[in-house]
Amino acid sequence: MTAESNITWKANFPDSFLWAEWEDEEASVFFHRGSGETLLLNPLGAYLLKTICSEDISEEKLAQRTVRYFDLPVDEELLSAISVSLHTFEQKGLLLSSASQ
Amino acid sequence: MKERCLLTDTLFDPAAAGHYSAAEWDLLLRQARAANLLAQLGVRLAQHPAQTEIPHSVAQHLRSARLIVKRQNRAIRWEVSLLQQALYDLAVPIVVLKGAAYVLAGLPNSDGRLFHDIDILVPRSALKEVEARLRRWGWRSTHNNAYDQRYYRRWMHELPPLQHIQRQTVLDVHHSILPLTARLHPDPGKLIANAVADPANEDIYWLAPEDMLLHSMTHLFHDGELENGLRDLVDMEILLNHFGTGKAFWARLTERAELLELGRPLYYGLRYVERVLQRAIPAETAETASAWGPGWLLGRLMDFLFLEALQPAHTSCNTLSTSIARWMLYVRSHYLRMPLRLLIPHLVHKAVVKEGNGEIEIPKGLRKIIADADKG
Amino acid sequence: MKPLDLKPGEIARLLRSNGLRLQIGPFAVSLRSRLRRVAEQIAFFYGDYPRIEADAFVDFHIQINNPAGLRHWVRPQAIFSFDGFKPFKPLPEDQAFAMFEWGLNWCIATTSHQFLITHAAVVAKNGQAIIFPGEPGAGKSTLCAALVSRGWQLLSDEMALIDPGDLSITPVPRPIGLKNESIAIMKNYGDETLVGPPVTDTIKGTVAHMRPPADSIVHADRDTRPGYIIFPTYSAAADSQLDKVEKTRALVRIAEQSFNYHILGREGFRTVERLVSRCPAFDLRYSQLDSAIAEIDALL
Structure with missing residues (x-):
C-alpha cells in the first residue's frame, strides 16, 4: 500500500458534521456547521468522512477499512482517490492531519 | 434636535422596556442597530423576561441579530482551529485578542457581540516565521501598495491585515497592543507572560482578565474608532461585572495598569463606564485611578468629547458636536500614536486615498466649512 | 389594514416629509425620498399596498436621495440608505427605483432570519x-x-x-x-x-x-x-x-x-x-x- 502511513486524520469539530440521505439515492449531502459548507458526496467520500468522524484514524488503516467495506481490490487508483479526497477535505477545514511517527 | 438616548437607558434598566410604545421600540431598535448592539439588547431583554413583553416584529429583529452572533461565534472557533493547525509546528504562544478572545474564553459579552476581524498577538521575535507560515496556509496581505506596507511595517504594532484567499476571513497579527511610535509603551512580553492558556487548544491563549480590560480600554481611548465606542464600553461593563465580584480583581486591575503603564486608559475606562452606563466603581479603585487622570482643563475637554462620541452612531443621538467630537478624537488618537512630523503626512495621505471610501467620514458640518474655505 | 388610496401628489409629499409607510408582505417599510422619479414609480407600483399608522413599528427605514457632493450637478446619482447605513455605491439617478427594490432585498436578506x-x-x-x-x-x-x-x-x-x-x-x-x-x-x-x-x-x-x-x-x-x-x-x-x-x-x-x-x-x-x-x-x-x-x- 502506498497510503501515507504516518498521517493521522481527525475530524475538525465532529459535532458539526450533519448528513442528509435518502434510501433510493446513492449520493449523500454533508453539512459542516463550522465552515458552513454543503457538499454532495459520492459513497466513498461519505464513508471516509463518517469513519474519521467516529474516531481518529491513520491513513493506512482507513484505506484498509475502505477496501474491505466496498469489497474492492486494492489498487493505486483507489488509494490515490482516497488520498485526494482526504486532502480536499483538509483544505476545506473539515479534517485535521497530524504526522504520527 | 437631540432625542433622549433610549438605548443606554434600556441597557441600564431593561425592565423599563415593559411600557414602551411602538414608536419607542422603533427608535430603540434603530439606535441599537446603529451602535452594533442589537444582539446585546436582545440578550439584556431576555435576562428580564418577566417585565417585558416584546412586540412580535421587534422580537424577530432581536432574534435575527442573535442568530448572526451565534453563527459568527461558531465560525470563529472553527477559524481558530485552522489558525492553530497552521502555526502548530512553530510552537509559539498565539494570544487571541478582543472579539475572538471573548468567544473562545466563553465570556458573557460574546453572546451579543459582532466583530469583523480576528486579532492575535505573537512575540515579535516570531513575527517573520508566523507571517511566512500563514502565507503558506493561504493568508495574503490586503494592503498591497508600497505606502501602506511601509507604514505598517515601520510604525505600526501589527502586520498589514491578512485575508484568507478561500475563506475571506481577515486576520490582524499584532506584536504589540499600541504602535511603536505611541506615547504609551505597554510591554507585550508582560502581557504574553500573564496570558491564560486555552484548555481546549494547544498554543492558544487569551489575555488575563485585568489585561483584557486594560487592552479594551487602551484600544477605545487611544484608537479613535468611536463609531463602535458604545459597544466597546458595554464590553467593559460586562467584563467588569463578570470578573469584578471580589476585591482581589480590582486590586490586580490597578496593579497591572501601573506595571503596564496603562493608568490613563484605565482612568478613562472606569470613568466613562460609570458616567455613560451607570456602573458603580469601587471607591478604592476609583481613587487609585484618579491619580492617573488628566488635569482639570484637559479632563473637562475629554469629558465633553467622549460623552458626545460614546453615543450610539444613530441620527437620533448625533448632533454636529457628536461628529466633531468623533473627528477630534480620531485626530487625537493619531497624535497619540505617532509624532507630529509623521502624523501630518499620514493624515493627508489617508484623506486623499480613502476619501469616498467611507473610512474616514469628514462630518457634514466640517465639510461645509472646508468647501467654503476652498472657494475663498 | 387600509389600502394606501392616496393621490400621487400626496405620496410625493409623504416621501419628502416624514416618510411613506407601507406594509410589504410581512414587513413594515418607511421610505423617504426627495426624488421625483422615485415618487412617480412608487405611486405606480405601490399605489395599492396597505398603509401603516404613523406611530407603528417599522422594520426598515429607507431613504433614496442624491448623495452629498458636487458630482450631483454633473451627473445626477442616487444613493440607498438603510437608516443611515449605506451599503452600496451610488448609482445613476434614473436607476433610483430599481435601487429601492435591490436595497429592500438586501434589507430583508440580511435581517429576517426568522425565515x-x-x-x-x-x-x-x-x-x-x-x-x-x-x-x-x-x-x-x-x-x-x-x-x-x-x-x-x-x-x-x-x-x-x-x-x-x-x-x-x-x-x-x-x-x-x-x-x-x-x-x-x-x-x-x-x-x-x-x-x-x-x-x-x-x-x-x-x-x-x-x-x-x-x-x-x-x-x-x-x-x-x-x-x-x-x-x-x-x-x-x-x-x-x-x-x-x-x-x-x-x-x-x-x-x-x-x-x-x-x-x-x-x-x-x-x-x-x-x-x-x-x-x-x-x-x-x-x-x-x-x-x-x-x-x-x-x-x-
Missing part, C-alpha cells in the same frame, strides 16, 4: 405554491411574470420566505423585475400597461418592473404550503420538458441559492432537507411560455 430566505420566484394556485429557484440566466422572472399574467398568485419574484417550522411560505409580493428581451416578451404576453418604464445600462442590462396583480397584494397575509420545486432553464427551440431532480441534488442547489442558510446553520440545513423531502423537484427546459405553463398546470 430561510432562498433566491427564488414563488407563485401559487389552489393553495399550493411552486418555488422557482433562480440560478443565473434561468429566466425565473419571465416564467413567473407569465404565470401571474395567467391568473396565478404572486408570492414573490426574488425571494422565497420559508418558515423553518412548518415550511409554509410567507408572501412578499413586489414588482417583478424583467431584464432585456423579457421586457418586450412580457409586454406582448401580458398586460402591457402593468410594465413600468425601462432603464438602460444597469449592471443587469436594461431592466423594467411589472406591477403585481391587485389580488396578490390583497392576499399577501396568507401563508401558503409549498408543493413543488422547479428549476427553470430557458433554452431556445427546446420543447417544454420536466425532468425529475434527485433530492440530494435539489438540496445542494437550494442551499446554494439561499441567502441566510449558513446563518441558520443546522436549522437551515434541516429545513432544506425537509423541503426537498416534501416537494418533488424538477428541471424545466422551455422555450415557449404557453407550453411551459401547460406542463406546470398538469402537476397540480
Whole structure:
C-alpha cells in the first residue's frame, strides 16, 4: 500500500458534521456547521468522512477499512482517490492531519 | 434636535422596556442597530423576561441579530482551529485578542457581540516565521501598495491585515497592543507572560482578565474608532461585572495598569463606564485611578468629547458636536500614536486615498466649512 | 389594514416629509425620498399596498436621495440608505427605483432570519405554491411574470420566505423585475400597461418592473404550503420538458441559492432537507411560455 502511513486524520469539530440521505439515492449531502459548507458526496467520500468522524484514524488503516467495506481490490487508483479526497477535505477545514511517527 | 438616548437607558434598566410604545421600540431598535448592539439588547431583554413583553416584529429583529452572533461565534472557533493547525509546528504562544478572545474564553459579552476581524498577538521575535507560515496556509496581505506596507511595517504594532484567499476571513497579527511610535509603551512580553492558556487548544491563549480590560480600554481611548465606542464600553461593563465580584480583581486591575503603564486608559475606562452606563466603581479603585487622570482643563475637554462620541452612531443621538467630537478624537488618537512630523503626512495621505471610501467620514458640518474655505 | 388610496401628489409629499409607510408582505417599510422619479414609480407600483399608522413599528427605514457632493450637478446619482447605513455605491439617478427594490432585498436578506430566505420566484394556485429557484440566466422572472399574467398568485419574484417550522411560505409580493428581451416578451404576453418604464445600462442590462396583480397584494397575509420545486432553464427551440431532480441534488442547489442558510446553520440545513423531502423537484427546459405553463398546470 502506498497510503501515507504516518498521517493521522481527525475530524475538525465532529459535532458539526450533519448528513442528509435518502434510501433510493446513492449520493449523500454533508453539512459542516463550522465552515458552513454543503457538499454532495459520492459513497466513498461519505464513508471516509463518517469513519474519521467516529474516531481518529491513520491513513493506512482507513484505506484498509475502505477496501474491505466496498469489497474492492486494492489498487493505486483507489488509494490515490482516497488520498485526494482526504486532502480536499483538509483544505476545506473539515479534517485535521497530524504526522504520527 | 437631540432625542433622549433610549438605548443606554434600556441597557441600564431593561425592565423599563415593559411600557414602551411602538414608536419607542422603533427608535430603540434603530439606535441599537446603529451602535452594533442589537444582539446585546436582545440578550439584556431576555435576562428580564418577566417585565417585558416584546412586540412580535421587534422580537424577530432581536432574534435575527442573535442568530448572526451565534453563527459568527461558531465560525470563529472553527477559524481558530485552522489558525492553530497552521502555526502548530512553530510552537509559539498565539494570544487571541478582543472579539475572538471573548468567544473562545466563553465570556458573557460574546453572546451579543459582532466583530469583523480576528486579532492575535505573537512575540515579535516570531513575527517573520508566523507571517511566512500563514502565507503558506493561504493568508495574503490586503494592503498591497508600497505606502501602506511601509507604514505598517515601520510604525505600526501589527502586520498589514491578512485575508484568507478561500475563506475571506481577515486576520490582524499584532506584536504589540499600541504602535511603536505611541506615547504609551505597554510591554507585550508582560502581557504574553500573564496570558491564560486555552484548555481546549494547544498554543492558544487569551489575555488575563485585568489585561483584557486594560487592552479594551487602551484600544477605545487611544484608537479613535468611536463609531463602535458604545459597544466597546458595554464590553467593559460586562467584563467588569463578570470578573469584578471580589476585591482581589480590582486590586490586580490597578496593579497591572501601573506595571503596564496603562493608568490613563484605565482612568478613562472606569470613568466613562460609570458616567455613560451607570456602573458603580469601587471607591478604592476609583481613587487609585484618579491619580492617573488628566488635569482639570484637559479632563473637562475629554469629558465633553467622549460623552458626545460614546453615543450610539444613530441620527437620533448625533448632533454636529457628536461628529466633531468623533473627528477630534480620531485626530487625537493619531497624535497619540505617532509624532507630529509623521502624523501630518499620514493624515493627508489617508484623506486623499480613502476619501469616498467611507473610512474616514469628514462630518457634514466640517465639510461645509472646508468647501467654503476652498472657494475663498 | 387600509389600502394606501392616496393621490400621487400626496405620496410625493409623504416621501419628502416624514416618510411613506407601507406594509410589504410581512414587513413594515418607511421610505423617504426627495426624488421625483422615485415618487412617480412608487405611486405606480405601490399605489395599492396597505398603509401603516404613523406611530407603528417599522422594520426598515429607507431613504433614496442624491448623495452629498458636487458630482450631483454633473451627473445626477442616487444613493440607498438603510437608516443611515449605506451599503452600496451610488448609482445613476434614473436607476433610483430599481435601487429601492435591490436595497429592500438586501434589507430583508440580511435581517429576517426568522425565515430561510432562498433566491427564488414563488407563485401559487389552489393553495399550493411552486418555488422557482433562480440560478443565473434561468429566466425565473419571465416564467413567473407569465404565470401571474395567467391568473396565478404572486408570492414573490426574488425571494422565497420559508418558515423553518412548518415550511409554509410567507408572501412578499413586489414588482417583478424583467431584464432585456423579457421586457418586450412580457409586454406582448401580458398586460402591457402593468410594465413600468425601462432603464438602460444597469449592471443587469436594461431592466423594467411589472406591477403585481391587485389580488396578490390583497392576499399577501396568507401563508401558503409549498408543493413543488422547479428549476427553470430557458433554452431556445427546446420543447417544454420536466425532468425529475434527485433530492440530494435539489438540496445542494437550494442551499446554494439561499441567502441566510449558513446563518441558520443546522436549522437551515434541516429545513432544506425537509423541503426537498416534501416537494418533488424538477428541471424545466422551455422555450415557449404557453407550453411551459401547460406542463406546470398538469402537476397540480
